[in-house]
Amino acid sequence: MKIVVVADTHMPKMSKSLPAALRGQLKDADAIIHAGDWTRLSVYDELSAYAPVYGVVGNNDGPDIASRFGMRELLTFGGLRIGVVHGHGAPRRMNTEAQALAAFSGERLSAIVYGHSHVPVLRHDPDGTLVFNPGSPTDKRRQPLYSFGIFTIDDGRLAARHLTYADKR
Structure with a gap:
């Protein structure tokens, strides 16, 4: 099973469409996870043309997205449980x-x-849980590449990796 994991698309402000590198990987995806900051529900529509989409609301998402997605999601794929959250709202410390x-x-x-x-983050905590942030496919901020x-x-085994690229077109 192949799951494409994205977050922080910030569309259409940061990009008018999904980048070609991402679209290429979506073609054979079995599922898509979006960890918030879609900013337009049209991103869901675009992604759902490829595979079932699961996600959460981010701090830049409006009421239309908040009414469709929760703050956190528990998913099960291939017997594995995956928690999804945007990660905003943290106390200052x-x-x-x-x-x-x-x-x-x-x-x-x-x-x-x-x-x-x-x-982008890919590590395992002391209990063996994979901790994963996909980065952003459209807004790399201070990162050298989009991801x-x-x-x-x-x-029953989960493997994870990042795909990175320099051109978000």
């Missing part, structure tokens, strides 16, 4: 990743996906 982890405190998960920071993620689930 808590960073985005800590906020995302706190959103699923006490949950047994294979992975936690979050966005908000636009900083999104690919999860592959095979025989």
